Amino acid sequence: MGSRHFLFISADAALITDLAWHVHSEGHDVKYYIEAESDQEIGDGFVPKTDDWKADVEWADVIIFDDIWVGSDIGTGELAQELREQGHAVVGGTPNTDHLEEDRGYAMEILEAHGVNTVEHHVFHDFDAGITHVQEHPNPYVIKPLGEVQNVKRLLYVGNEDDGSDVIDVLKAYKKAWGHRMKGFQLQRKVEGVEVAICGFFDGEQFIDQVNFNFEHKKLFPGNIGPSTGEMGTSMFWAGRNKLFEETLGKLEDWLAAEGYVGSIDLNCIVNETGIYPLEFTPRFGYPTIALQEESFESPTGQFFFDLAHGADPDLTVHRGYQIAVRIVLPPFPFDDEKAYDENSRNAAVVFETDSRDGIHIEDAKHVDGQWRVAGENGMPLVVTGKGETMQDAREQAYERVDTIVIPNCYYRDDIGERWIAGDGDRLQSWGYLGPAER
Template identity: 45%
Template sequence: MLFVSRWGEILDVALAVKNEGHHVKLFIEDKSSREIGYGFVPKAFDWKKHIKWADYIVFDYTGYGTACEDVRSTGKLVFGGSPYTDRLELDRNFGQAELRRHKIKTLASKDFDSFSDAIGFIEANPNAYVLKPSGNTQELKQLLFVGNDDRGQDVIRMLYAYEKSWGDRFGTFQLQHKVKGVEVSIGAYFNGKQFLQPVNITFEHKKLFPGELGVSTGEMGTSMFWTNDSPLFRRTLKPFESTLAEQGFHGHIDLNCIVNGNGLYPLEFTSRFGYPQVFIQRAGLLDPIGTLLMGVADGTKTQIQVRKGFQVGAYIVVPPFPYDDKKTFELFSKDAVIVFKKDQKEGVHPMHVKKVNEQWLITGNTGIAVLVTGTGITMRDAQRNMYNRIQNVIVNNGYYRTDIGDRWLEDSDKLWSWGLL
C-alpha cells in the first residue's frame, strides 16, 4: 500500500497498516515535513515511481482529485478523492450550490475577493457573520473568524485588520450568516457505489483553550460515536450517494453542520480523511484499518465492524502551534523527546514525529506531537480512559485541552429533543 500525503498527517494509519502485515511506503509532498515517519515506516521520495509496486494507493488530502482519477484510469485501486469532491471542499460557493441542488437547506452566504466590497456588504446588510477564507488560505484555520455582533461590526474590524496584514495575498473568502446551535459533523466512507454503514457522528473542539476560548486551531480534539440509524446522515450525506457514484469517488467524506430547533444547516465539506477524526475512528474500529481502506478502494466493503459506545481524542501540541513560526519551533520543539512513564503506548498515535534509537522525536514544523485516544460505553468512560493515557505521556512544553467530550452532555440533550439522534 502506497500512501501519498500532503503533510505527513497519515503516518499513524500507515503505521497501523504496516503492523497489520502489509508492505507500506509513505510519500510526503511538503519538503519541510519529510522527516515525519522516519523510523516508523519505509519512505518513498517520488510516489509516481512506486505506482507499479503498489496494489493500493491512498491519497490523504484534498487537491489530489485529478491524480486519483488519472491513477484509477490505469486500473489501479485508489482510496482518495476526485475533481468533484475536491471542488466541494475548496470552492465553498460550489459546495453550497451542490447542497441546494440536492434539496438541502443552506445558510445565506456570499463570496468576495475584495475587503472593501465585503465591508460595504455588511454595512448594507447588518447581521452576525462568519468570515471564512477559501481556497488554499482556508488551511490557515486561525484566520477563520466567528462574529458575535448582530450588526457585523466585529467582522468589519477583522476585515480591516486582514486588509492591512494580508492584502491581496488573502485571496477569496466567504461571509456566511451565523446561526446558533450545536455544531456536529457527519462522516462516512464511500466505496464507489454506496456509503458504508455505520456512519460516524463527531463533535469537534476547534479552539485552543478549554471552554472554547482562544484562537481557532482547526481542531484540538474530538468526541464521536458510530451509528447505523442517523437522521443527521439521512438529511445531509445520503442525498449525495448517486452523485458520488457517478463521480467515481472512493474515500471518506464529512459534512460539518450547525443544527438547532429550526433546522439543519450544512457549513462545509471535508472530502478526505479528517484529522484527527480518522485516528479517533480507528480507536472505535474492530476491522483492521487496512481491510477498510482496501474494501473502500476496490468497492467490496459495505459494512464496518465497530465498538459500542464513544471514542474521544485530544492532541498534545508544542510551540508554536497553531502558528507557523520556524524560529520558535526550532528553539522550543524541534527534536524534543516524547517520554512514556510506562512502556505502554496503547491509544497514543504518533503525529509529526520520527523515531531515532527507539525514541519518539518531534519533527515537521507545526508542533503537533501526538494524539491520545480513549474509548468507553459512556462518554465519561471514554474521557477517563483518554486522560489516564495522557498522564503517561511527557512532552516538554506540551499543552492540550482538558475538556474534550464535555460538550456531549448538553449537546446530546438538544439533539434528542430535536429528533436528530
C-alpha cells in the same frame, strides 16, 4: 486477508502517518511518500518510505491520498481520478470533490442542487463589497477564507455582534494583512445550535452503513477560547443512517457515485430545533478524526481500506460507545515561529511512563535509536485517544493515557467531550436527529 501493498501519498504536508503506521503494524507492506521537504523526517522509524511514489504505483494494491492539496493548489483528486482510469484501486477524490473544500460557494451550490437546506451565504472576491454587504444587512456573520489561505485556520472568524460591526472591523484588517493572498471569502450567516460533523465512507458507489458523528474542538484553549487551530481534539460516536445523515450526506449519494469518489467525506453542520444547516465539507480524511476512527475500528483497518478502494462492500465493525481524541502540541503551535520552535520543540524527546502504547497515535513524530522524538516543524507530535460506554468513560481513559506521557513544554485541552455531557447530546436527542430516519 494476506499481506497487501499499500502506497500512502502526502502530496503536500505529512498528514497520514498514523494510518500508514497502523496498517503496517497489521502486517501489510507499506510505502509512504511525503512531498514537503520540511516534513520528510516525519514517520521515520515507524513507516517504510519512498521518494518516488509514481515508481511504486504498479507495486501497490491500494493507493491512498491524505489531502486535496498538491503544494498550494488542489490537485490530488485529479491524480486519483487518472489512477482509477488506469485501473488502480485508489482512496481519494476527484477534481469536483476537491473543489467542495476549496470553493465554499461551489459546495453550497452542490448542496442546494440536491435538496439540502443551506444557511444564507455570500461569496466575495473584494473586501469592500463584503464590508458594504454587512453594513447594508447587519447581522452576525462567519468569515471563511477561500482557497489555499483557508488552511491558515486562525483566519476563520465567528462574529459576535448583532450589527456585524466586529465582522466589518475584521474584514478591514484582513484587507490590509492578507489581501495579497486571499482569493476571496465567504460570509455565512451565523446560526446558533449544536455543531456536529456527519462523516461517511464512500466506496465509489455508495456509503457504507456505519456513519460517524463527530464534534470538533478547534479553539486552542479549554472553554473554546483563544485562536482557532486546525483541531485540538474530537469526540465522536458511530450510528446508522439516521435523520442527520439522510438529510445531508445521504442526499449526495448519487452525485458522489457519479463522481466515483472513494474515501471519507465529512459535512460539518449547525443543528438546532428548526433545522440542519451545513457549514463546510471535508472531502478527505479529517485530522485527528481518522486517528480516532482507527481506534474505534474493531475489524482490521487494512482490510477495510482495501475493500473500500476496490468497491467490495466493506464490512466494518466499530466500537458502539463513545470515543475522544486529544491532540498534544508544542510551542509555537498554532503559530509559525522558527526560533520558538527551535528553542522549545525541535527533536524533543517523547517519554512514556508505562510500556503500553494503547491509544497513542503519531502525527509529527519519528522513532530514532529506540526513542520517540518530535519531527517536522508544526509542533503536533501525538494524538491520544480513549473510548468507553459513555462519553465520560471515554474522557477518563484518554486523559489517564495523557498523564503517562512526558514531553517538556507540551500543552493540550482538558475539556474534550465535555460539551456532549453538558447538553449537546440531550439537545440532539430531543430535536429528533439521532433516531432512525423516516423512510
